[in-house]
Amino acid sequence: MHPSVDHIHSLDRRITNQGDALGSIDVSNASPMQLWVPTERIGFHQVDVPTAPERKWSQLIPWLLEDRILQPVEEMHFIITGRSPDNQLQVLAVSREDMRHWCRVAENSAVAASSMVPDYLALPWEAGRINVGWREGTILVRSGTDQGFAASPDMAWAMIDRLIQGADIEPRLSISIPDQSLVPEHLVQMADINDSIIDWEFADIPAAPNLLQGEFRPRSQHSSQTSWLPIAGLAVLALVLLFAYLQIANSQLSKQVQQLEQQLVSGSSKLFGTGNIKAAGARDLAEQRLSYLFAQQQSLSTGALAGLTALDGLMTDCGCNLVSMTADADKLSLVIDNGGKLKAKALNIPGYQTSITPQPNRGAESIVLTLISSAGGGR
Numbered sequence: 528m529h530p531s532v533d534h535i536h537s538l539d540r541r542i543t544n545q546g547d548a549l550g551s552i553d554v555s556n557a558s559p560m561q562l563w564v565p566t567e568r569i570g571f572h573q574v575d576v577p578t579a580p581e582r583k584w585s586q587l588i589p590w591l592l593e594d595r596i597l598q599p600v601e602e603m604h605f606i607i608t609g610r611s612p613d614n615q616l617q618v619l620a621v622s623r624e625d626m627r628h629w630c631r632v633a634e635n636s637a638v639a640a641s642s643m644v645p646d647y648l649a650l651p652w653e654a655g656r657i658n659v660g661w662r663e664g665t666i667l668v669r670s671g672t673d674q675g676f677a678a679s680p681d682m683a684w685a686m687i688d689r690l691i692q693g694a695d696i697e698p699r700l701s702i703s704i705p706d707q708s709l710v711p712e713h714l715v716q717m718a719d720i721n722d723s724i725i726d727w728e729f730a731d732i733p734a735a736p737n738l739l740q741g742e743f744r745p746r747s748q749h750s751s752q753t754s755w756l757p758i759a760g761l762a763v764l765a766l767v768l769l770f771a772y773l774q775i776a777n778s779q780l781s782k783q784v785q786q787l788e789q790q791l792v793s794g795s796s797k798l799f800g801t802g803n804i805k806a807a808g809a810r811d812l813a814e815q816r817l818s819y820l821f822a823q824q825q826s827l828s829t830g831a832l833a834g835l836t837a838l839d840g841l842m843t844d845c846g847c848n849l850v851s852m853t854a855d856a857d858k859l860s861l862v863i864d865n866g867g868k869l870k871a872k873a874l875n876i877p878g879y880q881t882s883i884t885p886q887p888n889r890g891a892e893s894i895v896l897t898l899i900s901s902a903g904g905g906r
Contacts, residue, residue, distance in 0.1 A: 530641050534727040536628050536663065538636040539560070557639035561732045563646035564629055566677035567665060570596065570620040573611055585741070588618055598622060604743065608673065608736040617673065619645070619736055624763040626743050641745055643738040647675035650728035656692060659683075659702040659718075660725050667725075670698075673736075684711050736763075843867055850889075857900040862886065866894035 574591045580685040584607060590602035596603060604626050608617045626643075633640040650669040659792050660667040666683030669675040670690055678686060686763055700718040702710055707720055724830060845868040853860045863869065869883065879898045886893040 530561050531636075531714070532561045532563070532728055532730065532732050534563040534646060534662075535632055535643070536565070537727060538638060539632050542635050544633065557634070557637045559641050560633070560638045561642045561644070561647060562629070562633065562638075562640050563666070563727055563730070564734065564738065565662075566645040566647040566667060566675065568621060568625050571674075571676070572618045572620060573615040573620060576610070576614065576616055584616070591616065592620065597618060604738070604741070606736060606738060606740045615725060619738065626738065630743065638800075639745065640739060642732070642734070644732055644736065645675070646725075647677055647725075648733055649725050649727065650675070655696065656699045656701060657687065658745050659687065659700070659704070661704045662725065677831045680709055682844045684714065687714065725735075859898045861896045861898075862889075863894050863896055864890060866896065867892045869894065869896065 534744045551867050572592055572595060574588065577587045577591070579587055585605070588605050588607065589603065592605070601681075603620050603624055606619050608619055612616055624647050629643060630640065642786070646662065647660075647669050650660045650667055652658060652669050652672060658669045660669075662677075664679070665677050666680050667675070667677050668683060668687060668690075676686065687700070691700070700714065700716070702718045702720045703723045703725070704710060704720070705722050705724055707715065707722070710720065711719070847866050847869060848864040850864055852860040852862070866883070878896065878901050881899075881902060882897045884895040884897070886895055
């Protein structure tokens with residue numbers, strides 16, 4: 528929706544008429560509005576273009592105008608509106624106090640001011656014509672696209688005379704004023720005069736010059752509601768990046784699991800001598816083989832094989848040669864060459880009964896050593 532238009536004086540009058548009713552105004556629901564402000568409170572100046580970079584002009588302008596302004600420049604608000612035909616910078620100057628007052632009036636009227644424009648620009652303009660308007664005891668004058676002023680009637684008529692006298696070609700003069708008697712006679716004779724007054728709400732307001740710049744730049748009506756959008760955008764971006772990272776990490780993890788499963792299957796095939804098996808079957812197979820090996824280890828500590836383990840210490844220094852061996856659960860028989868030294872030893876093996884039988888057909892030193900487990904019942 529296009530912002531509405533009104534004059535700051537109209538808002539000020541409404542506030543005065545409302546009085547204590549101002550307390551009920553909800554400034555959070557302020558309506559956007561473009562505002563005309565009194566031209567007589569604004570100074571119009573031209574300065575030479577500074578030699579400094581353009582980004583520094585706004586800092587230099589106050590000091591270039593210091594000698595032309597009665598108030599301290601620190602108390603003034605300056606805006607650059609463009610360049611004149613002779614290549615000078617056009618500058619508007621208004622006191623910060625006036626700017627703050629107009630902003631308060633707008634706020635107290637539940638208005639979100641989007642622009643503040645000098646009100647002489649509400650007058651029409653065409654080349655070769657000076658247009659004059661009226662606002663509550665003040666004469667407004669527009670003499671060019673950007674040239675104009677506002678003053679009391681006496682001062683304004685004198686300044687209009689100077690404009691006419693200084694022109695190479697006498698300009699036409701249009702005057703809109705409710706009381707024609709206020710116009711000097713010599714101007715009445717040369718002017719087109721009517722009694723219309725400016726309707727501020729319907730006057731075409733230009734986009735520039737807009738005094739709401741710099742420290743007085745308006746905050747968007749929706750800025751408080753949308754200030755979270757950049758943060759929300761970053762949060763969404765962070766979530767997207769996190770999701771992408773998790774997807775990549777999950778993909779990499781899946782590949783690592785597949786590699787480990789392949790290694791498990793390959794290792795199981797080599798270790799257990801099996802063909803191709805699935806990863807899930809490799810674990811079952813490993814558990815079966817481990818159980819089998821554990822059972823074998825347990826069997827080494829019982830039965831006849833335990834006797835062989837005990838006999839190992841006795842045979843270490845005898846120079847014997849083990850030729851063959853037969854065994855069942857409780858009995859172990861060993862054919863030994865060069866077993867003479869074993870004959871002379873007292874074969875005391877705990878848990879076993881031992882006997883030695885010569886084998887002369889293999890040689891004088893050949894024997895059969897038999898170990899029978901005592902737990903086996905002496906078979």
